[in-house]
Amino acid sequence: MIVGKLKDVAEIKDMLSEDLESLFIIGCGTCVSVSLAGGEREAKSLRDLLELYFRSQGRDVKVNTATIKRQCDDEFIDSEELAISEHDVVLSLACGVGVQHLGIKHPGKMILPGVNTTFYGRNSDVGEWEEMCLGCGDCILDDFAGVCPVARCSKSLINGPCGGSQDGKCEVDDEIDCGWDLIYNRAKEIGQLDRLLSYEGPKDWSTARDGGVRSHKNPEFFSE
């Protein structure tokens, strides 16, 4: 899923103009809700905090919230159309996708981001998420025992570990597992070490962001 992190309240306050009269905080009920960054719970507690802040400033700002299933999908955002139009500014707690989708659907409206979109990851423990995928557009997990060298090695190395890998840890930080150590151990476990021995030529990055802004169409819907 897409993992996010709620922005500091101080940063959010800085985004809001002095003459703001009404703010609509919209939580997103899917990915960022699961990563405890921008779901209903976060939307409501942020509303409480901001209300308190505006009151302490002697300002009369109306703050409302709603949480919709997915801000990246028309199907779900239509229900809030009226509420969005009734507020000066929308603070979206969705990932960067949701923020922008709201903007596309509401051209005249200021939509602010309340969450930092961090990565595609998994829920690795209670309250903990780990990056797993970079969205490079050309999955090579089959060659690396199911562990992604592109996302899980800090240098995206595809021919083996760098000299800074020591005892299973990455040179960048002892808290980071060496991706190649994970690849190597899992390949050994599933009897695929031989697949790691051959030289991998430089990766084709044209399917990633390097190839330009990406979009694709499902031929089922776009046959000639």
Next chain:
Amino acid sequence: MAEYISKLEQLLEEGEFVVCSEMGPPIGADPEFIRKKCDDVKGYVDAVNITDNQTAIIRMSSIAAAKIAMEEGLEMIIQITGRDRNRIGIQSDLLGASALGLRNVLCLTGDHQCFGNDEDAKNVFDLDSVSIIKACQQMTEEGKLINGNELKTEPPRLYYGGAHNPFADPFEMHMLKLEKKIEAGMKFIQTQCIYNIEKFDYWMEEVRKRGLHEKCHIMAGILPTRSVKALRMMKKFVAGMDVPDYTIERMEAAEDKKAEGVQMAVDIINHVKEIEGVRGVHLMPVAWEEITPVVVEKANLYPRPEV
């Protein structure tokens, strides 16, 4: 007589025990800084590595600094990492280096930028050390770029090597990469600096078992130090360094730390000189470059052979 690409290749191929050292370019644009450093080592070493923004700290480019040092009469080994340039930049720089007469290249992945002063920089790592070696091999021997296109004028003349850390664990996983580098055509290796002699011996044993010492020339990394603090720092903070406690204790016990540092380096040199498959040493006295001639003389490696 075979025509050699570089003096380094000639010495290694003709069986000399080679001495290399390392030079860091200035954090600035002063060519005199390099010329002065050249004077310190001239005649004492066969070739000098010149680092490529080592530990991700911005310095004069390796190629520019190497060109200046070469004009002073030194045989240079440029270093190229994949951290700051993609395949386009790296191959272009390799062509340029060869055109300037810089023939030796050490191909490295590169330290992560978190070690330097620009943690907020975007890194590249489009090519890793293996694919940089492969790029050198293809350009030099086949006259082709990585993308398969043929070069339109004379191919570069490059003698290319890589690094290896014999102390990194798990051992087999790191050997896997070493073998890939050799497969890609690597001609020489400079190892991580050696303090843990037993582990280095074990690594060399494994290297000989696999016949790797016959496929590429191995130079043992030596880092003379002059303080307990430096040893402790390396043990704790330098990625991939293995400094055993006995080394630290030996330095602690010494009255004259500088003399002990030199002697420790000389002892390691004398040890590796006797190991089958070790073809030279690579001295990298960080921030103590002026000690190189002393170590070379004390290890009976002076004078250097004329070619």
